[in-house]
Amino acid sequence: MTGPDRPAKVLLVDDRRDNLLALEAILQGLPVQTVGADSGEDALKRLLTDDFALILLDAQMPTMDGFETARHIKRRERTRHVPIIFLTAADRDSHLALRGYAVGAVDYLTKPFDPWVLRAKVSVFVELWTMTQQLAAQSELVRSREIELRSAGLAVDEATASLKAALAVDGELGREQVEKAMAALARARAKI
Numbered sequence: 001m002t003g004p005d006r007p008a009k010v011l012l013v014d015d016r017r018d019n020l021l022a023l024e025a026i027l028q029g030l031p032v033q034t035v036g037a038d039s040g041e042d043a044l045k046r047l048l049t050d051d052f053a054l055i056l057l058d059a060q061m062p063t064m065d066g067f068e069t070a071r072h073i074k075r076r077e078r079t080r081h082v083p084i085i086f087l088t089a090a091d092r093d094s095h096l097a098l099r100g101y102a103v104g105a106v107d108y109l110t111k112p113f114d115p116w117v118l119r120a121k122v123s124v125f126v127e128l129w130t131m132t133q134q135l136a137a138q139s140e141l142v143r144s145r146e147i148e149l150r151s152a153g154l155a156v157d158e159a160t161a162s163l164k165a166a167l168a169v170d171g172e173l174g175r176e177q178v179e180k181a182m183a184a185l186a187r188a189r190a191k192i
Contacts, residue, residue, distance in 0.1 A: 007031045008053035008126045013043040013069065014087070015061040023056060023087075026115040032126055040064030044072055047079050053129035054122060059088035059100060059108075067103050074104040083125050085118075087111060155188035 010032045012023045020036040027034055035050065037043040041064055043055070055073070059066040066086055073079045085107040086100040097108040107121060159181040166177030 007033045008129050009033045009035055009050055010122060010126070011035050011037060011043060011046060011050075011052045011055045011057075013037045013040065013055065013061075013066070014058040015039060016058075019058065026118055027122060030119060030123060030126065032122065040066065040069030040072075043069055047073060047076070047082075052079075052082050054125040055082055055084045056118075056122075057084050057086055057105075059086045059096060067099055070100070070103040070105060080104075085109060085121060085125075087113070152188040155184050159184035159188065 008031070010027065012020050012034055014020050014023070014036075015038055017038065020038070024034050024036070032053070035046060035052070037046050040061060043057070057066045057069060061069075066088075070084050070086075073082065073084065083106040084104060086097075086105045087109050088096065089111045100108040106125075109118065162177050162181035162184060166175075166181065
């Protein structure tokens with residue numbers, strides 16, 4: 001899992017080691033942790049255990065190509081929302097680009113591509129992912145605070161009921177009810 005104190009992970013998928021190294025070099029200096037996968041199968045395995053902000057996926061690989069890999073990624077509940085940018089050495093065949101978009105890609109770049117353009121695109125998706133993570137953490141904090149406030153409200157209701165009961169009773173039993181109400185109010189104050 002990726003926490004708020006660790007950089008976003010970007011999955012790099014290419015069957016050629018030199019292409020993976022080139023992608024790592026292009027992304028160097030960005031606030032990301034790159035994870036390489038040398039096949040579609042390897043990428044799917046890594047997606048089972050890690051969360052990624054973005055996937056850079058080679059379209060043309062042996063055995064399982066990028067299109068088939070993307071189909072599997074988009075079928076899984078856990079990974080269907082991870083953005084995919086296809087990278088391919090194929091010529092500028094618009095049919096391949098349409099095929100990439102059809103399987104869920106957010107972008108499609110043909111090699112050789114401008115490394116600064118790729119860095120800019122990765123930066124945008126990582127920033128969006130980071131903001132989404134921050135919103136999720138804030139939402140969880142708000143939910144937690146709401147639970148605490150509901151609990152405090154119940155304690156105040158309990159104290160109010162005890163004080164009403166104390167009003168109806170005289171003597172030692174009344175004092176006991178007041179003490180019980182004071183303890184419930186102290187618990188409520190501690191939760192606020």
